[in-house]
Amino acid sequence: MALQDKIDQDIKAAMLAKDNTRLRGLRAIKAAILLAKTEKGPAEALTEDTEVKVLQKLAKQRRESAEIYKQQNRDDLYQIEIEELEVIESFLPKQLSREEVESAVKQLIAETGASGPKDMGKVMGLANQKLAGKADGKTISEIAKALLTEN
Incomplete structure (x- = not known):
């Protein structure tokens, strides 16, 4: 429907x-x-x-x-x-938890071979495609930035 x-x-x-x-x-x-x-x-x-x-x-x-x-x-x-x-x-797909988003972003960082903040665009492009509708873009961005600055 x-x-x-x-x-x-x-x-x-x-x-x-x-x-x-x-x-x-x-x-x-x-x-x-x-x-x-x-x-x-x-x-x-x-x-x-x-x-x-x-x-x-x-x-x-x-x-x-x-x-x-x-x-x-x-x-x-x-x-x-x-x-x-x-x-x-109530009409949106079930949102992923922060831990699930973090896990997905870690996997995407490994896939893209991102090594630092300069690769943020690559990771975000892929993350927005794969997690569209399942997570807030702001949350994805915060997690990606934190993970990329750790590396």
């Missing part, structure tokens, strides 16, 4: 259940998917990879907004962002 169809069904269920929190998150996802579709063109369907990237972008936006609201002591707005983030994350 396509993501958009699942979102539409979940929106109907949330409306019937009067679950405004979930409904708000689902509508944000639907809007982002429709926007991505119109950017691609009406004839082209979104691939699963593109859908995951759209969801990751939404999740990142919510995390950053929540962080800003927390710094500004705006708990009301912080709570809204966190609730929407939970809904968005």
